[in-house]
Amino acid sequence: MKTGNTSLKAECEEMCPERELRIRIKEKLLHKLEQGRFYPVKEYSRPAAGMRSPAPSDIRTVGCLVKTVNYLCSTVYTNSTAASRNIIFDFMFDRLRAVRQDLILQNVEDKSACQILAQIVRFHVVSSLLQKEYTIDKFDPVRNSSHLLECVKSVLILQNLNDVVDEEREEMNSIYILSNLSSSAPLMWATNLPDNLRKSENISKSFQLALLYRQNNFVRYFRLLQSLPPLLQIAALKFTEKMAVHALKVYSVAYHSVQCKYPLADLSKTFFLKQCVMADLCTKLGLQLEGDNVKFQKSKIPTIEDESTLNIFDFNNASKSLHVIR
Template sequence: MYQQSPSRHSLVSSIIKITQHFSDMTYNCITTGDQSELSLRQVTSEELLSTRPMNKTAMSSAWHQSKRGRGHRRKEQGGANRDRLEEQKAEDSVPRGTCLTMCPAYELRQREAQNRLHRFEMVAGTERDRLPRADVSRAVKEYSRPAAGKDSTRASDLRPPSVLLKTVCYLVDEVAASSTFQPWTEVYSFVFDRLRSVRQDMIIQRVSGPDCVAVLEKSVRFLLYASYRLCGQQRQYFDPRINDTHLQECLSWLLESYRDGKHQHQEQFQALSLLYNLGSTEAIQHVLELPERIRSSPAVQLALAVSRAHMERNPVRLLRLAQRLDFIQVCAVHRHLLPCRTDLLLLYSHGHSSRNCRYPLQRLARLLFLKDTLAAELCQVYGVNVSGEWVNFSKSSFTDAASGDLQCRSMHEPLDDEQWNCSANSVIQGCA
């Protein structure tokens, strides 16, 4: 006799009894991404009964989804590999200079044959010859504008970073800071052009690191000093706007280079940048975002105090703080001092306007951060009456009509050539 098949009810009861003999604990392998972990979880009889075998449609969907996931991961890995290869290829394509002299041999021969040598580059005694000879130890590569069809990336025409730094040291320390080369307007023109050529080589080779920072620091000091010494000169000798453009470019590049790590003179040049750009909210924001060790340094704190006084239109406090600056910092801030002195005279002309009120000239000169004679000249320009050692303020007599023709150079401390050369030697080389 064939045994009768059990009913559905009895089958369900048997399954429930079997599952109750277990501890209802089972290992369940959960697969997540590319990793599998073994976790312990409780499985109830209801879950066991509700389990159904996966149909063909669900299996196909899961298989395609898994395939798409693997393909997406392979695509991401392939994209990352391509990016690395492109970066490596771009790095390998950057030209590397092989010229070990300050001026490439090809350019030196060409300029010598075309009589285009600067007199600072000629062999002594040949200046009056029809074709003066070039002094290899003094000739420096000149700046040339990029032109169509001109290859500016030849390795033999590019100087490596160490040679570029050596070139800048020669230009700044031995030419600009020397009393041998005169007049200084011609010195400025020569050094300015050759420094521009140095930066051109740096850009082509994507130079970075300590050599780049050292080159930019010396360039900034030179351009700051030139902006002070040549202030008020005729445009054919010195254009302040062009000098300002190149100085701002050097400062921006230098501050960006400081992000790569710690540098010895970073605090000083962060302060110089803020002093040169008084009134700029971007400059203030940049300083406030600096690390605490830099922001709390004495140089940066003093620059922040000067900047705050300038923003608050407090000329008395600003000029008092300016007297605590060193010479190179004064060079950076000097273009803002004349408007500040004008504001102070306007303020005092209204605050001390009285026929019977006399103000000591010597005390006013200290407030203006000027010598007594220069303070008296400035008062006369703005209509402030000076009588001997006393100043009589009057708001009705004050005028700033002539301030547009007044050059801030006239308010500089008068220096002769020897004093200028001494200051150049200490300031440009970083001793002051």
């Protein structure tokens, strides 16, 4: 988290400061998720030259920020009937960004800040799965990944400053590794962690998964991935999709034969996917299916421009993963 040398005092105990609320009601700027049974929440305000410094009454206290994040994650984000999922995401993205802004203005670096940022990290991780159905004009995965990285780096630094030793620190370090499997920076960070943390189950598995990804060892990669909690599996989703495409390219060369038919059931076991999901994956990649078998051909090595269009996360109902951000 980037902080300055000075901090501002916070006095606001409401999720939306009174001055902002008056203006937005007058100008009819309340979001649909701030009306009826929902409550108004402070918007993100981009700093600009010439703007006056926020008054104490415009900055929410740490206690209020905790309440705001809990409300957004437990009430708004889980309410799929209030609006389409991408509209809920945009609303959450803006309001959680405003929460981070209030933390920075107050220069808050205690354990409360760790807990708040950890919830925001989980929001971005889960969103990377739940928003996959939307096109780039409705959900930008690159922007989501960028803010995820920014938040997870901030929370790791603060957890280190506060000597946090609970499961949440293990989770955040694991997410940092898994959401950046192609980068060496998380591995360098992990090697410098205290022994008890570095050798913890999830961080150790995440570190090993990063090595397997670099080695293109898809058999062990998929096997190890299944032993991780759902949230951590989602964190690695972008790289799992790339690994799946690579694996099927290997199969296309290794099992190329006019007479060879590879059982779809066996392929599903290697990828730890349901057979119907595996069949859909092969179809999207242009592989030929004959009944319950796949015909691999060198001349038809699977290619895809955007792996994010694949649906390989075997969640019966993706919305079940929402509970992890609360």
